[in-house]
Amino acid sequence: MQYPYSEKTFVITGATSGIGLAAAEQLAQGGARLIGVGRSPGRCRECEQRLSTVYPQAAVRYLPADLSGQREIGQLAEQIAASLPALDGLLNNAGTFTYWLSLTPDGVETQWAVNHLAPFLLTNLLLPLLQRAPAARVVTVSSDSHATGRLDWDDPQMRRHYNGLLAYGNTKLANILFTLALNRRLGEGARVRAFAADPGLVKTDIGLKGTPAIANLVWKLRRAGGISAEQAAAGIVALLCDPALQTAPQIYWKHAQPKTPAARALDPLAAERLWDLSARMCAGQLEARNVAA
Amino acid sequence: MSRPETPRAQRSLVMISGAAGGLGKAFAVECASRGWDLFLTDLNLESLERLACALRASYAVRVQTYACDLSEAGARAALFEQIRGLRFWALLNIAGIDHEGLFYDQSSAAIRAIIRLNIEGTLEMTHALLACRDPLQPFRIVNVASLAAFSPMPVKATYAASKRFLLDFSIALREEVRELGATVTALCPAGMPTTRENIEAIAAQGWLGQVTTADAGLVANLTLDAALRGEMIVIPGLLNRLVRAASALLPATLAARLVGRRWMGAHQRRGLRPGQAAAQ
Numbered sequence: 238m239q240y241p242y243s244e245k246t247f248v249i250t251g252a253t254s255g256i257g258l259a260a261a262e263q264l265a266q267g268g269a270r271l272i273g274v275g276r277s278p279g280r281c282r283e284c285e286q287r288l289s290t291v292y293p294q295a296a297v298r299y300l301p302a303d304l305s306g307q308r309e310i311g312q313l314a315e316q317i318a319a320s321l322p323a324l325d326g327l328l329n330n331a332g333t334f335t336y337w338l339s340l341t342p343d344g345v346e347t348q349w350a351v352n353h354l355a356p357f358l359l360t361n362l363l364l365p366l367l368q369r370a371p372a373a374r375v376v377t378v379s380s381d382s383h384a385t386g387r388l389d390w391d392d393p394q395m396r397r398h399y400n401g402l403l404a405y406g407n408t409k410l411a412n413i414l415f416t417l418a419l420n421r422r423l424g425e426g427a428r429v430r431a432f433a434a435d436p437g438l439v440k441t442d443i444g445l446k447g448t449p450a451i452a453n454l455v456w457k458l459r460r461a462g463g464i465s466a467e468q469a470a471a472g473i474v475a476l477l478c479d480p481a482l483q484t485a486p487q488i489y490w491k492h493a494q495p496k497t498p499a500a501r502a503l504d505p506l507a508a509e510r511l512w513d514l515s516a517r518m519c520a521g522q523l524e525a526r527n528v529a530a
Numbered sequence: 531m532s533r534p535e536t537p538r539a540q541r542s543l544v545m546i547s548g549a550a551g552g553l554g555k556a557f558a559v560e561c562a563s564r565g566w567d568l569f570l571t572d573l574n575l576e577s578l579e580r581l582a583c584a585l586r587a588s589y590a591v592r593v594q595t596y597a598c599d600l601s602e603a604g605a606r607a608a609l610f611e612q613i614r615g616l617r618f619w620a621l622l623n624i625a626g627i628d629h630e631g632l633f634y635d636q637s638s639a640a641i642r643a644i645i646r647l648n649i650e651g652t653l654e655m656t657h658a659l660l661a662c663r664d665p666l667q668p669f670r671i672v673n674v675a676s677l678a679a680f681s682p683m684p685v686k687a688t689y690a691a692s693k694r695f696l697l698d699f700s701i702a703l704r705e706e707v708r709e710l711g712a713t714v715t716a717l718c719p720a721g722m723p724t725t726r727e728n729i730e731a732i733a734a735q736g737w738l739g740q741v742t743t744a745d746a747g748l749v750a751n752l753t754l755d756a757a758l759r760g761e762m763i764v765i766p767g768l769l770n771r772l773v774r775a776a777s778a779l780l781p782a783t784l785a786a787r788l789v790g791r792r793w794m795g796a797h798q799r800r801g802l803r804p805g806q807a808a809a810q
Contacts, residue, residue, distance in 0.1 A: 308580070337723035338745035340552070342577060343584035344559045346747075396559065396747035520587035 240268025240294050242478060246321050246370075247271040248363065250304060250355070251331030253280040255441035256378065259470035260328060261288060264477075265295035272317055273299040274331065304331050304355040305341040311522040314362035323369035326477040329356035329377040329412075336448040338399035345518065346394035348401075352408035357415055357515045358522055360431075361530045367429045372483050375419065375431040376476045379412035379489070384499045386410025388507065393514065401448075411511055413502035416488050418512040421505070430483060432476045433498075435491040436469035438462065468492075541592075542617040542664035543569045547600055547655060548625030550577040552724020553674070556746035557622050560754060562589040569594045569616065571609060572625070600625050600651035601643060610658045620670040620757070621659040623652045628689040630731075630797070641688050648692040653699070660712070669712035670757045673700045677720045677770055681777040684790030685797050693718075697763075704762060713760035717753050720770050722746050731796065744770075 247264055251257035252273030261273050265288045273288075275281045281299035288297040298320070302313040317324075333351045341350045356377050367373040385406035389395070395404045416433040423429050440463045444456025472492035476482065479493070487495035489502065501507065516523065516530040523530050544561050548554035549570035561568055562585040572578050575597035582593040594616075598609045626648045629640040652673060663669040676690070679697040683690030697716050704714035723729045724746050744766040756764045765771045777785050 307584070337729065337743075338556075338747045339724070340555045340559065340746075342580050344555055344562075344581050344588075345584065392563075396556070396563075397751040399745040399747055518584070518588045521583045 243268035243294065245269050245325040245478070246323065247326040247328065247477065248274065248317055248321075248324060249328040249330055250274040250359070252299065253277065253284050255443070256436055256439060256466050256469050256473065257328070257330040258284065259466040260330065260473050260477075261297070262292075263467075263470055263474045265292040265297055267478075268292075268294040270296040270321075271298070272321070273297065274302050274304070274313060275299060276303050276331075277301065304359075305333075305347055305350045307343050307350075307354070307358060307519060307522045310355055310358050311362065311526055314359060314526070317363060318366055321366060324363060324366040324373060325370045326374045326376065327360060327363055327367060328473065328477060329360065329375070330473075331355065332378060332408075332443065334401060334405055334443050334446065334448070336401040336452055338396065346396055346399075346404065348404050348408050349394040349411075352405070353411040353415065354515060354518060356412065357512075357530075358519045360415075360419065361519070361523060361528055362526060364429070364528070371428065372480070373429045374477050374482075375416075375429065376473060377412045377416055377431070377433050378436055378473065379416075379433040379498075380409045381435050381437075382406040383409035383413055383502055386499075386501065388511065390510065390514075393511075410499070410502055413489055413498050414504070414508040414511045415515070417503065417505065418508040420488060421508070422512075426484075430485075431488070432482075433489050434473050434476055435489065435496060436473065437464050437491060439464055439466055439469045441466060541567050542619040542667070543567050543592075543594070544620040544622065545569045545571070545613075545618050545655075545659055546622045546624060547571050547651070548623075550574060550581060551624065552728070553719075553722060553746050553749065554622075554624040555581060556724075556750040557624055557754075558585065560747070560750040561622075562591045562593070564754070565589065565591060566620075567592040569596070569613065569618070571596050571598050571600070573597060573599055600655065601646035603650075603654075606651065606654050606658075613658075613662060616662060617664040618659055618662050618669070619664045619667050620672070621656065622672045623655055624672075624674050625651060626674055626692075628686060630686055630689070632685060633687050636688075644688045644692055648689070649695055652696060656703070660707070660710070663710070663712065667711075668760075669707075669710065670760075671700075671703075671707075671712065671714045672753060672757050673697075673714065673716050675700065675716045675718045677718050677765065677773060679716075679718055680774050681780075681785040681789055682782055683793065684786060685793040701762060713757065715753065715757040715761055716763050717749070718763060718765045718770075718774070719744060719749050720767065720773075722749065 247269055249257050249261050252261045253275035264271050278301040281301045285299040302309050335347045339347045360375050413433040416431045419431040440460045445453050475493035489496050489498040544566050546558050549558045550572035570578050578595040582595050585593050596612050599605045673696050675697040676693040678690035679693040700714045700716040749766045753764050
């Protein structure tokens with residue numbers, strides 16, 4: 238039996254639950270070689286064992302890493318580079334929601350660190366590997382919440398007047414601006430293409446982790462009308478794999494169909510400014526690993 | 531708020547104690563984002579260096595670090611030796627601890643630790659740093675007291691009293707150092723959601739915990755503005771200012787009774803019955 242992805246390699250962050258796990262399953266079913274990344278070593282072991290058993294056609298490995306720390310992201314990229322000759326697809330899926338302001342060990346607001354800087358840094362560190370594949374994709378999971386995003390350049394992380402939901406929207410806006418700037422840097426006709434995905438409203442637990450009771454309730458009511466993680470993942474897997482999309486000019490997609498994001502998400506000046514800011518915020522790891530972003 | 535431009539090498543520093551903790555980190559980031567050069571101290575060198583690296587890269591400021599247990603006299607002396615020759619224009623005394631629980635349940639070591647860090651540590655830092663102040667500019671001191679400083683507080687008896695000490699000390703010192711061109715600002719926040727334990731503690735207080743809570747980033751920002759204006763007391767949040775006003779009007783016995791009821795309740799909701807000590 239022929240498997241569609243048997244020649245392909247993928248890295249998926251946030252791959253132990255929700256959309257990331259569903260995407261990992263679909264790629265594993267297609268015989269891919271994949272590395273899943275998760276925060277909990279225990280859940281990583283479970284997922285690796287289960288997927289390897291259910292899909293013997295695939296080569297599944299999980300690496301635990303806490304993407305809120307830049308040093309951990311650097312170590313993860315090193316481990317990935319040591320175990321893969323080339324990379325056909327990177328799925329920046331890991332995301333978090335925090336109700337209260339919290340700062341990572343690097344002094345960065347947690348959502349800004351996990352939802353935006355982690356994809357930025359991991360992508361830049363893995364770019365040499367992506368460029369070794371004949372045609373590669375970087376897919377970053379954004380969301381329609383990007384429409385509430387307004388980046389205040391004096392305080393892009395909202396440290397001074399924190400609101401968890403607005404800060405989340407800002408990071409999802411940043412995901413699209415990052416994708417825009419990355420494609421501009423890669424140039425037209427590049428072998429590596431970047432897309433941002435709107436998964437739609439998906440039944441996951443993102444709004445339940447460490448939030449007050451009332452916010453939990455609101456999220457439970459909202460997600461009741463959502464689609465399953467499997468449905469959401471199908472569209473994202475298409476963005477990672479469908480050869481027909483290699484030259485598609487659109488950058489924002491929902492269920493494998495192009496979609497127009499908010500005008501702010503397509504502002505090339507904002508995209509460049511965000512890129513420079515992000516490169517400065519990740520300068521430690523980028524310089525330590527000789528990568529120019 | 532901007533300060534006059536001074537050549538880089540001559541710029542004096544801001545000292546922050548407890549800089550790797552929740553509130554201290556928020557202060558360190560806020561100061562760095564304003565372009566201020568820093569000297570950070572906390573217990574753990576690795577967390578300090580990690581934060582310092584990120585601040586240097588993100589905000590192009592100079593950051594020195596030194597790991598030190600400020601509750602130990604010997605360690606403090608080593609720190610003061612280390613900073614000899616440096617000049618400072620601000621001191622943020624953020625380091626502090628609380629061991630919540632009934633007094634008679636606590637070990638004498640836990641009780642001593644509160645006094646040694648919150649009081650001895652803060653006072654000696656203030657004394658040493660006044661001697662290292664930059665003579666060419668106003669010297670700003672920020673002490674972290676607490677909303678707990680305004681009334682006696684069962685279940686946090688030692689902690690609240692140590693914060694009362696810092697509040698009164700700050701107000702008195704402020705008058706003494708006025709002629710040196712220095713100011714002292716006492717920050718009196720309610721609980722802040724900086725750690726998982728704190729978030730649980732806030733949740734255990736119910737809606738009152740929720741609405742009296744201010745994020746550490748906001749607190750750091752408005753405290754620094756207040757310190758630059760030389761204000762005496764900063765209480766983040768309108769409701770918290772009302773709590774303070776109310777506790778000033780009530781007799782101490784009644785205030786302690788009311789506060790005690792609230793804390794005992796929260797203490798029990800967290801599964802910590804009287805007779806069972808909890809360290810925060």
